[in-house]
Structure formats: structure tokens, C-alpha cells
Amino acid sequence: MTEARTVAILGAGPVGLAAAAQVLERGMQPIVLEAGPEAGHAVRQWAHVPLFSPWEYCIDKASGRLLAEVGWNAPPSGDYPTGGELLAHYIEPLATRTRLKDHIRLSSRVTAVARRGFDKMKSNGRAFEAFTIRYQNGKGPESLKADAVIDASGTWFSPNPAGADGLPAIGEEELRERIAYGMPDVLGAARNRYAGKTVAVLGAGHSAVxxxxxxxxxxxxxxxxxxxxLMRGEDPRKAFGGGANDKLVARGALGQALAALVASGRVAVETGFKVSHLSQEGTQIRVATGKASCCRAITVDALVVATGLRPDFSFLREVRLALDPAVECPPALAPLIDPNIHSCGTVRPHGARELAHPEPGFYVAGIKSYGRAPTFLMLTGYEQVRSIVADIAGDREAAERVELVLPETGVCSGPGPVAGLGGSIDAEAGCCGGPPPTAAGPMVSGCCVADVRAKEEGKAGCGA
Known part of the structure; x- marks a missing residue:
């Protein structure tokens, strides 16, 4: 692919735009296809959510150089943006004020990718043909040709279902309009849907927390x-994270705050709750585990399913993909990101080599490249596309070179500093380890495990 001149990029989120910026710097022509009406369409769905990572880790270097050309002032590097601020101060200026603006096609949903003149079965000469990308833009089917393709379309609109076996729970499809997936804006736009109601949240990741x-x-x-x-697992402490030991203070504070809420009883916990059936019961939703007619069930006014995301490969049927059978990412990447082994902080930087598929010139980048793994870091996505574009340009040395040093414990997207929550634990307090053990007597009572242990050692406490 050393002669590739046109690169189609699917998705105008932060990683897709970073890929386009890298393509421009290499003297090639990017064509960015965004399904939504504006760049960063997926980010707009979680605009109310603060990030764990400060601005320092949210800005791609090539994109920053494009913005500098138009007199852009970078936000303070240590501030934590919300999704909306990421849009307003970075994604929107990048997409509308820089040279990228002439390369982005909005409201253009990709429906298929293939090799021009080749179906999936045909091999001889395949690698020398361009790609055909089909998309819909409101005017009917459109088609374009590209020498290489980077799929950075993300996973936000492909949430995992409520069913514990990876399938939708029985009755879930019928109630889909009454279920929220991901992170609804419960304090803002969706407030009326949840205020004064009994609300269940299913999941144990950062979105659920x-x-x-x-x-x-x-x-x-x-x-x-x-x-x-509602937790599928048995131990809620696993969701509390590392507390004060987390080098990303905002992320540690999130787990600490939830631990305090659980300990105080302000959040009721149902562990081992593997949802199998959903049904309507009057104006409410019945959530059941086991058989529909027995076992455990609760009745709620609203249900939030925050069980993670999965990639959509349906429009890539004619592309030769190699996917790990469990994680659904490139096989070389799977052992690096398997959430059973790694957290955000232990995934090493990687690039074109690990992201390669059997289809020359085709790459999946960004969170979609991680398949079902939840350990993706925005900064890692920027390094991915830098390496990929170097590979497309034929610069093998740059493609192999690692140009990213991750902060200790990594950077995750998700809710940032917890403020204004009565009874919550300050991120600087240094208290962690989950709620206090129930066996702790009055002489060693405390707000959490670390506090109890400190008092058992004769100290005044852990400082929380």
C-alpha cells in the first residue's frame, strides 16, 4: 500500500479526526464519513459526563498542530473536561475551523466496505485493488473509492444487552423504548424520567458507577x-477500584464515592443478579433472574443497562477480518487488552502491527479495535492512528516506533471528579478499599476498609 493516496476514515470522533489529521500531514487525502449530523456525534450522547483524564491526555498532537494554524488556544492541560467541553473546545474547532473541514462528510452512514470488483472469496490480485465504500446520506446510496480504510466508528450505538448470557433478556426487545443504555443524563435532560422513581442500574463498570x-x-x-x-457478580468491592492508590485521582474518587453510598444504604445492592427476563407490570418493569415465574425479581419504574459495548461488524461482511473469538479484536491485540488480565494502566502502546487484518490497507482503530474489552484509552487511540497512517504511507520505521508514554495506571474515559455529593469521600482523603467490614465492632468502626485497618493498628484513622 505504499502508493495509497486516498484514505477513507469511518467516524468523526476524536480518534477518527486524529487519523484524518495524520493523513493530511503525510500528504495524502482523507475522506471522513460521519453517520451523525455533526462531528463527535457519539460524544454528544454523553456530553454531561466528566472524563477521568485531563486535557493533557485528550488532544492528539497532529490535531493540535492543525488547530494551532488557525490560532486555537489549548484549554488548561490539568483541567478535566466533560464530554460537552471536549466537543466545544476541541472536536468542533478541529472539524469546522481547520483544513479538515473540507474532508468531512456528515450524515453519511457507511453501509458496506469491499474490494472493488472482488467479493470476499476472490484472492488473486485482491491486494492491488482499491476499496469501495457504500454509504447513505439522505440522497440515496452513494459510493466512493479509497486506497485504504480506517474504521474508527466506535461502539457507542452497539450496547451490550441486559441478558447475562450476552443475549437480550426475554422481553427486552419489547421494552427497549423504556430502557436506557449507557449513561443517561439523570441530573439534566432525563431528570423527569428518574426523579421520584425507583431506578435500577445493571452493570459494574465505570458507566454504571x-x-x-x-x-x-x-x-x-x-x-x-x-x-x-443490580450486579451479576457477588462482590461489589470489585467496582470500587483502587481508591486513593489510583494515580488518576478522579477515577479513584469515583469508586470511593460509590463505596460510601453503598455503606450508608443510599444505594441498595442486589448481587448475583443475572437478568433473564424483563416484562411490563402495570406501569413498571419487572426484572427477573432465573425463570420468569419464580426465583428473584424486582419491580422498578426505570431501568438503566450499563453492561458495556460491543463492535458492529455487520457492514464489513465483504472485508477479510481476523478477530479473537472472545474479545472480538485483532488476535495479536487480544492478549494485550483482555480485561481478565489487564486494567487501563497495564495495556502497553500498540500500533499497525497489532491492529492488522488479513485485508491489506484495512484497519480498525479506536475503541472499536478493542472489541468487547472496556480498557480503551483515548490517548492510545491517537497512537494507534499515528502508527496506522505511517504504515499506509509506507513508513515502516515510524509505524513500528512507539511514540507514546502512558501515565501511570493509564487514562480512562468516564465520570471524573465527584463533587457536591453529601456524605461522599473526598478524592484527597486517602480512604479506600471498599465499605467497612460488617464484622468490625464499635471500637474499630470506620468509613471504609482502610479506615478500619488504621484504627485496628491504634491510629486515629486513615484521614477520610
Whole structure:
């Protein structure tokens, strides 16, 4: 692919735009196809959510250089943006004020990618043909040709279902309009849907934790709001994270705040709750585990499913992909990102070599490249596309070179500093380890495990 001149990029999120900036710097022509009406369409769905990572880790270097050409002033590097601020101060200026603006096609949903004149079965001469990209833009089917393709379309619009076996729970499809997936804006646009209601949140990742904390804050403001945390696992402490030991203070504070809410009873917990059936019961939703007619069930006014995301490969049927059978990412990448082994902080930087597919010139980048793994870092995505574009340009040395040094413990996207929550734990307090053990007596009572242990050692406490 050393002669590639046109690169189609699917998705105008932060990683897709970074890929386009890298392509421009290499003297090639990017064509960015964005399904939404504006750049950063997926980010707009979680605009209310603060990030764990400060601005320092949110800006791609090549994109920053493009912005500098038009007199852009970078936000303070240590501030933590929300999704909306990421849009307003970075993505929108990059997409509308720089040279990228002439290369982005909005409201252009890609429906298929293939080799021009070759179906998936045909091999001889395949690698020397351009790609055909089909897309819909409101005017009917359109088609374009590209020498290489970078799929940075993300996973936001492909949420995992509520069913514990990876399938939608029985009755889930019928109730889909009444279920929220991901991180609804419970304190803002969606407030009326949750205020004064009994709300269940299913999941144990950062999206679930952030939503539970926001709902607890809503319960302080709106009487009658009851919050229930549904966990498939048995130990809620796994969701509390490293607390004060986390080098990303904002991420540590999130787990600490949830631990305090659980310990105080402001968030009720149902562990070992593997959802199998959903049904309507009057105006409410019945959430059941086991058989529909027995076992455990709760009835709620609203349900938030925050069980993660998965990639959509449906429009890539004619592309030769190699995917790990479990993680659904390139096989060389799977052992580096498997969430059973790695956290955000232990995934090493990687590039074109690990992201390669059997289809020469085709790459999946950004969070979609991680398949079902939740350990993706925005900064890692920027390094991915730098390496990929170098590979497309034929610069093998640059493609192999690692130009990224991750901060200790990594950088994750998700809810940032927790503020204004009565009874929550300050990120600087240094208290961590989950709620206090129930066996702790009055002489060693404390707000959490670390506090109890400190008092058992004769200290005044851990400082929280």
C-alpha cells in the first residue's frame, strides 16, 4: 500500500479526526464519513459526563498542530473536561475551523466496505485493488473509492444487552423504548424520567458507577427517588477500584464515592443478579433472574443497562477480518487488552502491527479495535492512528516506533471528579478499599476498609 493516496476514515470522533489529521500531514487525502449530523456525534450522547483524564491526555498532537494554524488556544492541560467541553473546545474547532473541514462528510452512514470488483472469496490480485465504500446520506446510496480504510466508528450505538448470557433478556426487545443504555443524563435532560422513581442500574463498570452516583445525588434533590444496583457478580468491592492508590485521582474518587453510598444504604445492592427476563407490570418493569415465574425479581419504574459495548461488524461482511473469538479484536491485540488480565494502566502502546487484518490497507482503530474489552484509552487511540497512517504511507520505521508514554495506571474515559455529593469521600482523603467490614465492632468502626485497618493498628484513622 505504499502508493495509497486516498484514505477513507469511518467516524468523526476524536480518534477518527486524529487519523484524518495524520493523513493530511503525510500528504495524502482523507475522506471522513460521519453517520451523525455533526462531528463527535457519539460524544454528544454523553456530553454531561466528566472524563477521568485531563486535557493533557485528550488532544492528539497532529490535531493540535492543525488547530494551532488557525490560532486555537489549548484549554488548561490539568483541567478535566466533560464530554460537552471536549466537543466545544476541541472536536468542533478541529472539524469546522481547520483544513479538515473540507474532508468531512456528515450524515453519511457507511453501509458496506469491499474490494472493488472482488467479493470476499476472490484472492488473486485482491491486494492491488482499491476499496469501495457504500454509504447513505439522505440522497440515496452513494459510493466512493479509497486506497485504504480506517474504521474508527466506535461502539457507542452497539450496547451490550441486559441478558447475562450476552443475549437480550426475554422481553427486552419489547421494552427497549423504556430502557436506557449507557449513561443517561439523570441530573439534566432525563431528570423527569428518574426523579421520584425507583431506578435500577445493571452493570459494574465505570458507566454504571457514575450513573449510580448521579442517581444518589438526584435522590437528595427529589424525594421518593430510590436507587438499586443490580450486579451479576457477588462482590461489589470489585467496582470500587483502587481508591486513593489510583494515580488518576478522579477515577479513584469515583469508586470511593460509590463505596460510601453503598455503606450508608443510599444505594441498595442486589448481587448475583443475572437478568433473564424483563416484562411490563402495570406501569413498571419487572426484572427477573432465573425463570420468569419464580426465583428473584424486582419491580422498578426505570431501568438503566450499563453492561458495556460491543463492535458492529455487520457492514464489513465483504472485508477479510481476523478477530479473537472472545474479545472480538485483532488476535495479536487480544492478549494485550483482555480485561481478565489487564486494567487501563497495564495495556502497553500498540500500533499497525497489532491492529492488522488479513485485508491489506484495512484497519480498525479506536475503541472499536478493542472489541468487547472496556480498557480503551483515548490517548492510545491517537497512537494507534499515528502508527496506522505511517504504515499506509509506507513508513515502516515510524509505524513500528512507539511514540507514546502512558501515565501511570493509564487514562480512562468516564465520570471524573465527584463533587457536591453529601456524605461522599473526598478524592484527597486517602480512604479506600471498599465499605467497612460488617464484622468490625464499635471500637474499630470506620468509613471504609482502610479506615478500619488504621484504627485496628491504634491510629486515629486513615484521614477520610
Amino acid at each position: 457514575g450513573t449510580l452516583i448521579d442517581l444518589a445525588r438526584l435522590a437528595e434533590q427529589a424525594s421518593g427517588t430510590r436507587v438499586i444496583w
